[in-house]
Amino acid sequence: MSNNKMVSRVENERFLVLERVYDMPRNQLFQLFKEPEHLKRWWSTDGWELSVCNMDFRSGGVWHYCMKCIDKNQEEYGMESWSKTIYKEIIEPEKIVYNDYFSDAEGNINESMPSPEVTMEFIDLGSQTKLVSRSEFDSADSLQAVLDMGVLEGITQTWNNLDVLVEKINLSHLR
Incomplete structure (x- = not known):
């Protein structure tokens, strides 16, 4: 693994900003976010896998997915966590803007959970790409709720x- 570490900060109490540099040109890195077969190879946390990945990668499209715990040593073993992303804007290979929701297996949004608007920028550094994610929450409490859930560790x-x-x-x- 490279020495590039994720940098995180909270801005104006409602924004979670994450940054990291990857040793890959922007066009290539962007592809790893738009193709389900690539996402299945990396979009997960330790002991979990992306077991369902239905994606319509376009403005107005939906990505509905399930992460499932496959590690028998974790107390969450067998648990499923469903999410739904609704893409608002895609400018390839520069930016992806979407709303991020917790959902159920049918895609029904869990309105009681925080749902940020996320802007992901892919900044061209030649042979590298700086990835910047800005998640805007409706309140400082919503942001704190996801931080308390371990979102930084997961990301x-x-x-x-x-x-x-x-x-x-x-x-x-x-x-």
């Missing part, structure tokens, strides 16, 4: 998985 693990995939892809191109 760190997920973005670490992405870094491992980036390294594998880069190594395979050297062969």
